[in-house]
Amino acid sequence: MKNLAAIGFLLFCFAVTGINSQSRAADNLMPASGVFGNQQCIQCHEKVENKQVKNWRNSVHAKSEPVVDCVACHGNEHESVMLCVRQDQVCTECHGGAKSPVVHSYASSKHGVLMQIEGDQQDWTQPLLGANYRTPGCSYCHMHAGEHDVGASVRQDLMVDSETEAVLDRLRSVCQDCHSPRYVARLMENGEAMLEIARKKIREADRLIKQAAGDFSEEALKPARQQMKKMRQHLLNVHLGVGHQSPDYQWWHGQPALDGDLIRIKGVISELRRASFPAD
Amino acid sequence: MERALDAKHFVDKPKAEVTACLQCHSVASKCDSCHTRHRFSAAEARRPEACITCHSGPPHPDDETYFHSKHGQLYLQEGKNWDWSKPLSKGNYPAPTCAYCHMDNGKHQVADKSIWGFGIKQVNPKSSGNEVKRKQWIKLCSDCHDPDWASEQLKQMDAERKLSWQKLYQAESILKGLRSDDMLSPSAAQRPPYPGDSPGGFMQREHIGFFEGQASAFYNVSPIERDYFEMWYFNNLKSYKGAAHGDVSFVNEGQAAMDSSLEEITKNAERLRSLGAAGAAVKDKADKDNNILQEIWFKGEYTEYNRDHN
Numbered sequence: 001m002k003n004l005a006a007i008g009f010l011l012f013c014f015a016v017t018g019i020n021s022q023s024r025a026a027d028n029l030m031p032a033s034g035v036f037g038n039q040q041c042i043q044c045h046e047k048v049e050n051k052q053v054k055n056w057r058n059s060v061h062a063k064s065e066p067v068v069d070c071v072a073c074h075g076n077e078h079e080s081v082m083l084c085v086r087q088d089q090v091c092t093e094c095h096g097g098a099k100s101p102v103v104h105s106y107a108s109s110k111h112g113v114l115m116q117i118e119g120d121q122q123d124w125t126q127p128l129l130g131a132n133y134r135t136p137g138c139s140y141c142h143m144h145a146g147e148h149d150v151g152a153s154v155r156q157d158l159m160v161d162s163e164t165e166a167v168l169d170r171l172r173s174v175c176q177d178c179h180s181p182r183y184v185a186r187l188m189e190n191g192e193a194m195l196e197i198a199r200k201k202i203r204e205a206d207r208l209i210k211q212a213a214g215d216f217s218e219e220a221l222k223p224a225r226q227q228m229k230k231m232r233q234h235l236l237n238v239h240l241g242v243g244h245q246s247p248d249y250q251w252w253h254g255q256p257a258l259d260g261d262l263i264r265i266k267g268v269i270s271e272l273r274r275a276s277f278p279a280d
Numbered sequence: 281m282e283r284a285l286d287a288k289h290f291v292d293k294p295k296a297e298v299t300a301c302l303q304c305h306s307v308a309s310k311c312d313s314c315h316t317r318h319r320f321s322a323a324e325a326r327r328p329e330a331c332i333t334c335h336s337g338p339p340h341p342d343d344e345t346y347f348h349s350k351h352g353q354l355y356l357q358e359g360k361n362w363d364w365s366k367p368l369s370k371g372n373y374p375a376p377t378c379a380y381c382h383m384d385n386g387k388h389q390v391a392d393k394s395i396w397g398f399g400i401k402q403v404n405p406k407s408s409g410n411e412v413k414r415k416q417w418i419k420l421c422s423d424c425h426d427p428d429w430a431s432e433q434l435k436q437m438d439a440e441r442k443l444s445w446q447k448l449y450q451a452e453s454i455l456k457g458l459r460s461d462d463m464l465s466p467s468a469a470q471r472p473p474y475p476g477d478s479p480g481g482f483m484q485r486e487h488i489g490f491f492e493g494q495a496s497a498f499y500n501v502s503p504i505e506r507d508y509f510e511m512w513y514f515n516n517l518k519s520y521k522g523a524a525h526g527d528v529s530f531v532n533e534g535q536a537a538m539d540s541s542l543e544e545i546t547k548n549a550e551r552l553r554s555l556g557a558a559g560a561a562v563k564d565k566a567d568k569d570n571n572i573l574q575e576i577w578f579k580g581e582y583t584e585y586n587r588d589h590n
Contacts, residue, residue: 108336108343110316113329120360193296197582204580241300248337250300259499260506266576267503270465273572274555 032078041070055148068094086124088115091138101233105240105249111135112244131177144174158235159199161192191242194250198238201258202231205265212269215276224268231261289498292475294589304334323364328355328377335378338514341521341530342378349526351375370423384420393417396437399520400513401490402445405438440523440531444516447538451508452489454549459486463549463556464502470570471577472500472587479587504548511541 032044046053061068073090074081084090092103106112114135126132129145142150153167163171168188175184209224218225234257241249285291285305290298307313313334314325324330328346335342346352354375366372368380382390393413397403404410414434421430458464468474468484474497477484486505487493490512498509515537522530559565577583 108332110333113333114316114324116329117324117327190296190299194299197294197297197585200582200585204582207580208576245303247300247303247334250303252337252339255297255300256498260510262582263499263501263503263506270573270576271551271555273576274465274559274569 034078035076036071036078037076038069038071041074045070052146052148055152058152059149060151061148082125084124086128086137086139088119088137088139091142095138101237101240101249101253105237105246105253106138106244108248109244109246111137112246129177136178141174144170155239158195158232158239159202161196187245194242194255195235195238198235198254198258201262202228202235205231205262208265208269212272216272220272221268224265227261227264227268231258231265234258234261288474288476288493292586292590294586296589307334326364326368326377326379327359328352328379331378339517341518342525345521345525345527345530346378348522348529351377351526376424381420393420395434396441396520396524399441399444399517402441405434405441437523440519443535444519444538447535447542448489448512448516451511451542451545454545455486455488455504455508458504458549458552459488461553461556463552464504465552465555465569466502466573466577470573471502472583474500504545504552507541507545507548511538511545515541 042053056062056070061072074085075083088106092098095102097103098107107116115137118134119137122133122135127146128140128143133140142153153163153171155162172181172184172188175187205224205228209221209228212221212224234254237249237257238254240246241251241254287301290301304313312320314330315321316324328343332343336344347356352375355377358374359377362373367386368383369385373380382393391398393416395403395405395410395413395417405414414431417434418427418430421427421433455464464486468486473479473481473484474487474493476493486502487497488505488508497505498513499506501509515534517534518537519531519534522528522532522534559569
């Protein structure tokens, strides 16, 4: 279904952007024409540009169920495979739509705002590098220079500061296409410090729940555990706020929300301990 | 920037936690929040999206309420074809945007027509100062609408505010009742001080409601006070922004959320009272409770870090 939606979007792009792109694509980039399936893409492209196929095989897209294959993003018409694939809609269809935190944290950032105002005026035939775009979309940062291992720089465990120096260098270099090294270093340092604050709140709550687990039933601790699930979501919000530079996700969807979670977990455990204190 | 730097929680919290504040609260002293580099364009800043990086989220859903409104719907459908090089004055735009109303004719004193105290405190909407602002709004709405119709919209806002404050004051009165009977748990002395209060001060007292300083107290409070904070700062403002921008769904959702908060606060207050009453029947229970609560509320990795780094 999602593949169909993406293909629909591609056909739409093809219809509106018209003949110029088609002929340019045919002249400069596309030796083949016609309709192809995923296996055919791989067979050919493994020979001509093995790196992208290899990187894609390592990516979360290749390992997901259903697989997000070549056709899912590029469509199946060779003439139009690069036409819309760099644009955000290709990603957001699967990544939760406009209201999901991952998409909304980007959309409400200054990058996302500029994309909404003037994204349709950018030249989307440009490669994803070298400040070719006034504002970056999903692909500019997450598939920089055509990198197809799309989740390679995305942190998997939010509770630890886990990036290798190589990954950090790559992140820095993407931002530094447009921003100064000093500015990028400051934002990354601030972001990591802010995430560590969020982790402190979670560890504080987690420790209280673990201590209480020795004294109370799972049933009694259920509200605290449910609140902990919300805490994880709010940690993700801080993470997305830092990564996408959305102040609202760093703050109202993040830190004060975590404060509320911590208060409620402490409240549940306080009441359990007060009520269970044996009478003299 | 001044407003952010003066906020009690900004001063009180570890610096690493509040760096995000300055991304928005620097707008008083810089231009490129809205006229972004390196174009510094007036046309860009006239678009409603230019405002949403800061004007979104639970306490100020200006983005959602505007985009849901008829004005916003028109913008979403046709805005791409409007001539954004035109000044923000009568006849230039088929529907108003954030800037058209709040920065009419390019005026940069953005909140100068604010009548209802941003929804966070109750004010007299008919004070002499507000009568002047009401006339300004009616004149502005009359760029497109009949003046009587505009005046009626303001009256509906007054009614929405009155209804919301009735609910908020009911919740405040429950909390004040608990405070009088010493049933708030943890009490002010059993947890870290409110932002801005000195630790271990003599006769510490819980602040209930905006005029006692609730504005900052979304942490270092008891759970029921946090319930009230969310009712006041999130649910109440949802209804307020919905009413101000013409989004009925947000008014209804905000009002329903306030009703649920009030129900929850009532229920939690009863539980606190029964816990307190049960404790009062047991010898030395108050001292033992005190030890339990201090252990939970004063200790912990973040709580201690906050105490040492503010």
